[in-house]
Amino acid sequence: xxxxxxxxxxxxxxxxxxxxxxxxxxxxxxxxxxxxxxxxxxxxxxxxxxxxxxxxxxxxxxxxxxxxxxxxxxxxxxxxxxxxxxxxxxxxxxxxxxxxxxxxxxxxxxxxxxxxxxxxxxxxxxxxxxxxxxxxxxxxxxxxxxxxxxxxxxxxxxxxxxxxxxxxxxxxxxxxxxxxxxxxxxxxxxxxxxxxxxxxxxxxxxxxxxxxxxxxxxxxxxxxxxxxxxxxxxxxxxxxxxxxxxxxxxxxxxxxxxxxxxxxxxxxxxxxxxxxxxxxxxxxxxxxxxxxxxxxxxxxxxxxxxxxxxxxxxxxxxxxxxxxxxxxxxxxxxxxxxxxxxxxxxxxxxxxxxxxxxxxxxxxxxxxxxxxxxxxxxxxxxxxxxxxxxxxxxxxxxxxxxxxxxxxxxxxxxxxxxxxxxxxxx
Numbered sequence: 164x165x166x167x168x169x170x171x172x173x174x175x176x177x178x179x180x181x182x183x184x185x186x187x188x189x190x191x192x193x194x195x196x197x198x199x200x201x202x203x204x205x206x207x208x209x210x211x212x213x214x215x216x217x218x219x220x221x222x223x224x225x226x227x228x229x230x231x232x233x234x235x236x237x238x239x240x241x242x243x244x245x246x247x248x249x250x251x252x253x254x255x256x257x258x259x260x261x262x263x264x265x266x267x268x269x270x271x272x273x274x275x276x277x278x279x280x281x282x283x284x285x286x287x288x289x290x291x292x293x294x295x296x297x298x299x300x301x302x303x304x305x306x307x308x309x310x311x312x313x314x315x316x317x318x319x320x321x322x323x324x325x326x327x328x329x330x331x332x333x334x335x336x337x338x339x340x341x342x343x344x345x346x347x348x349x350x351x352x353x354x355x356x357x358x359x360x361x362x363x364x365x366x367x368x369x370x371x372x373x374x375x376x377x378x379x380x381x382x383x384x385x386x387x388x389x390x391x392x393x394x395x396x397x398x399x400x401x402x403x404x405x406x407x408x409x410x411x412x413x414x415x416x417x418x419x420x421x422x423x424x425x426x427x428x429x430x431x432x433x434x435x436x437x438x439x440x441x442x443x444x445x446x447x448x449x450x451x452x453x454x455x456x457x458x459x460x461x462x463x464x465x466x467x468x469x470x471x472x473x474x475x476x477x478x479x480x481x482x483x484x485x486x487x488x489x490x491x492x493x494x495x496x497x498x499x500x501x502x503x504x505x506x507x508x509x510x511x512x513x514x515x516x517x518x519x520x521x522x523x524x525x526x527x528x529x530x531x532x533x534x535x536x537x538x539x540x541x542x543x544x545x546x547x548x549x550x551x552x553x554x555x556x557x558x559x560x561x562x563x564x565x566x567x568x569x570x571x572x573x574x575x576x577x578x579x580x581x582x583x584x585x586x587x588x589x
Contacts, residue, residue, distance in 0.1 A: 172359050173293035173301075179347045180286040180305035186343055187251045187282040189312025190320075190336050191220070191274055193435075197320050201329040208264050216271040218528060223275025224283070225524040231280035232517020233383075235288055235354070244285060244348035248340060251277025255337030259330045281344075283520050285352075287500035288513040292355050295365030296450075299457075299501055303446020306496050310439035380508015381570050386515050391569045395502055396522040398561035402494035403526015405465050405554050408534040408547065409472065409488075416544040422476045430481055437489030445493040449501050454566050461498060462559035465491030469552050473545075494558060495523050502562070506569040 195217060203213050235243050250273050257270035286305050294301045316336075323332035356363050386392045409416065417427045441464075448457040468487035474480035503516050537547045 171364055172353075172361060173356065173364050175351055176289050176293050176353070177301050177304055179351050180289055181308040181311070182347060183248075183282050183344060184286055184306055184308030185312035185315075186336075186340050187248070188278060188309040189316055190255070190340075191251075191278045191282075192309065193313035194316060194320055197317065197324060198329055198332070201324055205329070206262065206264075212264055213267065216267040216274075219268050219271040220275040220278070221524045221528045223272045224279040225275075225521045225528070227276040227279045228284060228520035228524070229514070229517035231276075231284045232288070232513040232515070232520075234280070235284060235513045236511065240285075240352060240354035241349050244281065244352060245345055247277055247281035247285075248344045248348055251281045252337045252341040253277075255333045255340065259333035259337065279520060279524075283523070284513060284517055287503075287516050289352065289354070291500065291504045291509055291512050291516075293363055295363050297364060298504065299446040299449030299497065300443070301446070302449075302497050302500055303442040303444070303493075306500075307439045307442040309496075310435055310442065313435050314439070378508065378510040378512075380504075380510035380512070381515075383511045383514040383518070385570065386507045387518070389507075389568075389570050391506060391565045392515075392518075394561055394568070395499075395506065395565040396519060398558055398565055399495060399499050399519065399522045400526045400529075401554055401558045401561060402498070403523060404530055404533055405551055405558055406492050406495050407527055407530040408551055409469070411531060412534055412538070412544065412547065416472075417475060419544055420476045422481070426476070426478060426481055430475070430485055433482065433485045434488065437485045438492050439489075441489030441491075441493050442497050445490060445497050446501075449497070454502070454505055455563060458498070458559060458562045458566070461491060461494050462555050462562070464488070465494065465558070466552050466555040469548050469555070473548060491555070494562075495526060498562075499523055502565070506565060 195214075199210050199213060203210050231247070254270045254274035254277055257273065258267060261267050261270065286308075287302065290298065290301045290305050320332050320336070323335055353359055381389070413430070414427060417430070422430075445457060445461060448460060452460075464487045468484050468491055471480040471484040471487065475484055499519050499522075500516060503519050504512060507515055534547055537550055538544065540546070
């Protein structure tokens, strides 16, 4: 989008949030498995003991999310982001010098705070503030940084661990986070378009007065009193089970149906790429097809992926599983942020999304417990797949209900934006 011969500043916000997700979220969420064996082998504790830090991290993220959402509104965003970026960086520095299990557990608290306050909350809040038109696409681009980070950082971190040890790998990640993201926070990121004398992309993107535009939507308190809000949170919780259950059980499931090691490796690699594609596609679908149709596509993506997964010992269904699961996975990435803005507006968005983010983390935290219980009852991954297919349908029903009973407020600048801004300059 050009403005008086210049690129609309919001696109720099997209780039910055993409890099935040790449360098903070991806190493915390996607690179865990690379460190398990080298750390536990050197320090002499079991993998399950070590992985408890991930649960602690998730709980810390759940706790910090609502607090971060409110802090972001009250603090200068440059100070806020610098603080949480340094917290995330400090967690990796701490891991690199840890010698006891308790050290990892303590620094996991910082890691959870850094992930929620430095990546999850600001990425969604900033995109929502800067974009009405193309909001879905921009959310998809920004949040796909987590998948991109997994793709590019995995070989780098694996090489660092092999060549220099796991401590050096943790240290390099910490340095990268601080060196790249602190300058972005200070010199590039601004919380609202009004801070640059602009309006969000959607309305007529022209210079405006320094007086901030009135945001539409509910307050956090009004949202918390709404049945729609809690229905959305429940949908996201169910979505967490649907998205994460087979991801954490994929390797043993593939082995149980006779999938070759080569095919399994292909699926794991291709799956990361499809997550990136899925976020971009679904973000654009939200903009073009609207809320309910896109939600149906997302839930159907999960359902169809499980059908193909049943035949994943054959290469074509295995590949199709990754394609459709990439679409379905957006139920807990692009969808929560987009729906929070669509149903409850931009007013106090950070505070509202901070609560929603609790249920994203909670879904991931309870998935191992729920999926493990289902497997131990039936001693069959087939039963788990059946339950997940049912939950895919339940997920859509809850999302649909949340959309239908949303609070009423003026959404003209959001809902009508696509129709009235097709002629805007690109």
